[in-house]
Amino acid sequence: xxxxxxxxxxxxxxxxxxxxxxxxxxxxxxxxxxxxxxxxxxxxxxxxxxxxxxxxxxxxxxxxxxxxxxxxxxxxxxxxxxxxxxxxxxxxxxxxxxxxxxxxxxxxxxxxxxxxxxxxxxxxxxxxxxxxxxxxxxxxxxxxx
Amino acid sequence: xxxxxxxxxxxxxxxxxxxxxxxxxxxxxxxxxxxxxxxxxxxxxxxxxxxxxxxxxxxxxxxxxxxxxxxxxxxxxxxxxxxxxxxxxxxxxxxxxxxxxxxxxxxxxxxxxxxxxxxxxxxxxxxxxxxxxxxxxxxxxxxxxxxxxxxxxxxxxxxxxxxxxxxxxxxxxxxxxxxxxxxxxxxxxxxxxxxxxxxxxxxxxxxxxxxxxxxxxxxxxxxxxxxxxxxxxxxxxxxxxxxxxxxxxxxxxxxxxxxxxxxxxxxxxxxxxxxxxxxxxxxxxxxxxxxxxxxxxxxxxxxxxxxxxxxxxxxxxxxxxxxxxxxxxxxxxxxxxxxxxxxxxxxxxxxxxxxxxxxxxxxxxxxxxxxxxxxxxxxxxxxxxxxxxxxxxxxxxxxxxxxxxxxxxxxxxxxxxxxxxxxxxxxxxxx
Numbered sequence: 001x002x003x004x005x006x007x008x009x010x011x012x013x014x015x016x017x018x019x020x021x022x023x024x025x026x027x028x029x030x031x032x033x034x035x036x037x038x039x040x041x042x043x044x045x046x047x048x049x050x051x052x053x054x055x056x057x058x059x060x061x062x063x064x065x066x067x068x069x070x071x072x073x074x075x076x077x078x079x080x081x082x083x084x085x086x087x088x089x090x091x092x093x094x095x096x097x098x099x100x101x102x103x104x105x106x107x108x109x110x111x112x113x114x115x116x117x118x119x120x121x122x123x124x125x126x127x128x129x130x131x132x133x134x135x136x137x138x139x140x141x142x143x144x145x
Numbered sequence: 146x147x148x149x150x151x152x153x154x155x156x157x158x159x160x161x162x163x164x165x166x167x168x169x170x171x172x173x174x175x176x177x178x179x180x181x182x183x184x185x186x187x188x189x190x191x192x193x194x195x196x197x198x199x200x201x202x203x204x205x206x207x208x209x210x211x212x213x214x215x216x217x218x219x220x221x222x223x224x225x226x227x228x229x230x231x232x233x234x235x236x237x238x239x240x241x242x243x244x245x246x247x248x249x250x251x252x253x254x255x256x257x258x259x260x261x262x263x264x265x266x267x268x269x270x271x272x273x274x275x276x277x278x279x280x281x282x283x284x285x286x287x288x289x290x291x292x293x294x295x296x297x298x299x300x301x302x303x304x305x306x307x308x309x310x311x312x313x314x315x316x317x318x319x320x321x322x323x324x325x326x327x328x329x330x331x332x333x334x335x336x337x338x339x340x341x342x343x344x345x346x347x348x349x350x351x352x353x354x355x356x357x358x359x360x361x362x363x364x365x366x367x368x369x370x371x372x373x374x375x376x377x378x379x380x381x382x383x384x385x386x387x388x389x390x391x392x393x394x395x396x397x398x399x400x401x402x403x404x405x406x407x408x409x410x411x412x413x414x415x416x417x418x419x420x421x422x423x424x425x426x427x428x429x430x431x432x433x434x435x436x437x438x439x440x441x442x443x444x445x446x447x448x449x450x451x452x453x454x455x456x457x458x459x460x461x462x463x464x465x466x467x468x469x470x471x472x473x474x475x476x477x478x479x480x481x482x483x484x485x486x487x488x489x490x491x492x493x494x495x496x497x498x499x500x501x502x503x504x505x506x507x508x509x510x511x512x513x514x515x516x517x518x519x520x521x522x523x524x525x526x527x528x529x530x531x532x533x534x535x536x537x538x539x540x541x542x543x544x545x546x547x548x549x550x551x552x553x554x555x556x557x558x559x560x561x562x563x564x565x566x567x568x569x570x571x572x573x574x575x576x
Contacts, residue, residue, distance in 0.1 A: 013362070013366070015366040015369075015370070016362075016365075016366065019365075019366065019369040019370070019373075022369075022373055095358060095361050095362050095365065096358060097408075098358075116365060117365075118361065118364060118365045118368050118397070118401045119368060119372070119401075120368055120369040120370075120371075120372035120373060121372060121376075123365075123369065
């Protein structure tokens with residue numbers, strides 16, 4: 001692959017961001033990761049609203065559900081209602097294992113739902129699998145904006 | 146539900162009060178009205194008799210006595226006259242004056258007729274048609290002095306009876322209303338209590354759910370960084386540091402289990418029951434299969450006797466049996482554990498038993514062990530968080546049953562619980 005794959009991580013907790021980055025360190029895929037600390041920021045980046053006019057359109061979105069201001073569910077809803085952005089696969093990555101959350105997310109059009117395991121090694125394995133699956137196995141759409 | 150029930154009871158009570166009051170008022174008015182009417186009639190009569198004082202003249206109509214009477218028939222006239230003479234009640238007497246004007250149509254019972262004076266020639270009664278039999282005039286002596294007394298007696302009797310009637314209706318109605326509303330209020334209070342209880346249970350479950358989710362997040366980070374530290378720096382720090390790190394991860398492991406169990410417990414209480422007809426024989430086969438690894442490790446066996454088919458939530462019932470059997474296998478003695486699952490019918494419920502040959506429980510702990518996170522042994526001796534029996538109790542209680550244990554230390558324990566045979570468990574709970 002010539003250009004690195006773009007991943008947008010929507011996650012408010014810095015520790016979680018760091019842990020996700022650490023988990024990605026062992027990934028074979030070259031990934032460039034942008035971090036949005038809340039839903040509002042994430043939507044602005046994706047829509048390239050100021051100050052994110054030059055933000056790249058990500059190949060994959062890792063979305064936490066419990067975010068300040070605009071929640072992950074709302075981000076998901078907005079994304080899947082957008083004719084262009086809805087093509088970007090969204091992986092919901094959250095601590096919640098509640099059936100209602102899972103149902104709601106798939107209702108809103110999430111591409112997959114993953115409950116973050118407490119164990120870091122498991123988490124690392126999952127991130128690796130997500131990476132490999134979405135960024136090497138799956139054929140992603142070519143999105144022109 | 147509670148507030149609306151209370152409001153409804155109060156509204157209903159107010160309505161019933163008003164209705165009773167209106168009814169009683171109506172009774173008094175109607176009774177009083179009819180009394181007043183009869184008093185008015187009597188007043189007419191009194192007027193008439195006053196006008197005829199001394200030599201009261203009353204006209205008895207043959208027609209009014211329902212006997213066509215010819216004035217020529219003197220013998221018959223004499224018979225009628227003697228009838229009126231002997232009759233104290235002049236119910237069919239019309240009182241006319243000399244000009245034939247009608248004063249009153251009847252005399253009240255007990256009107257004092259003293260004697261017949263004369264029977265006169267036919268007179269023209271007002272409104273009489275030519276085809277009507279002729280009407281004669283019977284002159285009777287009436288003792289008008291008794292009239293007032295009779296009237297007064299009538300008034301007293303009428304008002305007295307009506308008043309008594311109204312009072313009886315009012316009082317008995319009020320008593321009925323009081324009893325009914327007391328019943329409704331008690332029901333409303335009970336509903337309110339039940340609502341309070343279920344609300345506080347719900348809040349507790351929500352709290353447990355939220356707490357465990359929110360506790361999980363920082364725990365994940367602690368675990369994550371501790372594991373990163375262990376992975377990247379193992380052997381690079383000194384042995385003490387490695388020991389500290391492993392203690393951190395050990396504790397976070399344990400805490401994670403506690404939180405998981407708390408979540409499971411709160412879900413057992415908050416998820417909606419889905420009661421369906423469940424063959425417990427099939428259910429127990431699945432449970433036994435799930436416990437296969439533990440069974441092999443313990444070198445034990447499970448004996449399942451014939452079990453009934455009943456209505457219940459299969460997932461929760463499976464968890465109930467699984468927790469009890471798993472406990473029975475865990476708290477074993479040196480000898481291979483044998484767990485016996487049986488059921489017997491008692492009235493309209495089934496009493497289930499899960500009996501083991503394990504270490505048993507002291508009597509004083511028989512109630513304690515069903516409490517959340519209550520443990521009788523160290524986690525090193527028997528691993529676990531102490532949630533299994535709390536969940537078992539929750540499942541049984543949500544199915545409307547009871548759970549208890551009978552045991553002696555060293556002689557095994559038998560856990561009993563009841564499930565309704567005919568009544569499906571109550572629906573409800575948070576979805």
